[in-house]
Amino acid sequence: MTHFSFLSAPPARRFFAPACRGVVVGLFALFSIAASAQVATVSGLESLEAFVKNTKSGRAVFTQVVTSPARDGQTAKTKTSSGSFEFLRPNRFRFVYKKPFEQSIVSDGQTLWLHDVDLNQVTARKLTQVLNGTPAAVIAAAADLKALQADFTLVPQPDRDGLEWVQATPKTKEGQVQNLTVGFRSTGKGSELAVLEILDSFGQRSVMTFTQFEINPALTAAGFQFKPPAGADVIRQ
Template structure:
């Protein structure tokens, strides 16, 4: 999610033409993909300390969304956790701790990766919270870089990769870099575009005995 430096001359012109699809893919994705379902793998890399190798953690699960403002990440491995947004409340549930945290979505979703891929109703809404720019094509995907306009959070930059076919842009990857140098890469597979998802599938009810914290 660093700013891209262009080469000079003909190579730059050709590259610039190739990169033009990033923002177009994002706009196509937001405007035409109203619901989605996929499996994901997340790899989090922390910066090395004291000459040691970078620390890497891998997790996996499922992801669903219904635009605007409804989504859920269900982490299955290595630990069971859920992040569920029902349109009003964002729930974080840790199965092992038997603890659920509830926050108002309006207070937490604005300049977040979730807004980019699931919550925002249109491109204009994203541009209110992010500075958007084309990024180089990589790994067969078209990328867009998003930098939060608010400097209050810990998020540095987000890159979103799309696989575009015809009139459909399919979410393929999400790369997040925070202000501490930690990098998180989510890759999506078995993607379903515009499946039928019932609104109640995004409701979260804490299991009996759960410690509920409201913020």
Template structure:
């Protein structure tokens, strides 16, 4: 009860608002100023435990590159090789173990997705067309923005983007099934010079190509 009263207090509310105001400002600065970039990432996926089971985590690592508007790639290197490449028109997903490529039209696939938040949208207004954006309280030394898709048709429930200053630091994704994915970025290089070949993808010889 005391904690609720404290949270409701004007002083603490003002403090939270002040601390979280930087989140939206950092997102806007990142979208406006970071025209390209690269980083390393560690992704931890946590699924809701079934009754009588402990929480299970899956950890993967890789690299991330992007170029506005609409081009990016995630290269998963461990424990399994997977590639996600958006070339501006087509979204490619390659699973090396299955030797399978999934091909989708990018415009239909990216609207309300985490990739649109950090790599695809040209400005904040474009993001606000697909997401409700609000600042979230500072934690872990980062400024946060919560993005909730305006469309309820997809599996995405919410995304939180963490910034250290104007630099992208973390991404927390919660889907409608309660699965949580946390990406932490390191060695972030903003406005990196990236060759055009970075965002080109050609299905490997013999791979099964599925068009959706």
């Protein structure tokens, strides 16, 4: 697997084994910078709260760039993938990777399914075993900001690239995600998910850029049911 899944940061093609991060001269300058940062960071938290509270379903296409840290004098390597994404609160989501190879990650609310088309293999795990402290918990699971704060330390970030940002650091130390930063775009319909940056415990960084985002499309729970294809090797963990 060459991409971050929505739940972890895999460096190889296997399930959940394989993303994201001067000098002030004078008191007046310090005050000015702090004040402007505070204004920007408040809007980042407000955007996250509005997204979690008001966006009950969503659909988008995405491009994902994963950068592995340089080792042994070698330059950092990047890999790009793309596909589509949709979710329905609570706890239902689907990531479909189309390029460079086909793979689906589907949650029906109880079970998380990973279907690797090339390997003709399906892996199933209970959602409660893998959800906490992951990007999916932030984007598709939490019902409100208070629920998020139970599992994440939320730190608003200054605006950049025309987006409002907030960083979420998992409180659990058992997961593979070190921290994630979410960028939102304000629209007439609400806060739109624009960018998800993930840094994993191996130093691998993933940047997912979402486009054609639809807020509250008509999705149903039945649309997130998954049935393993005939002949597929099914592994339950």
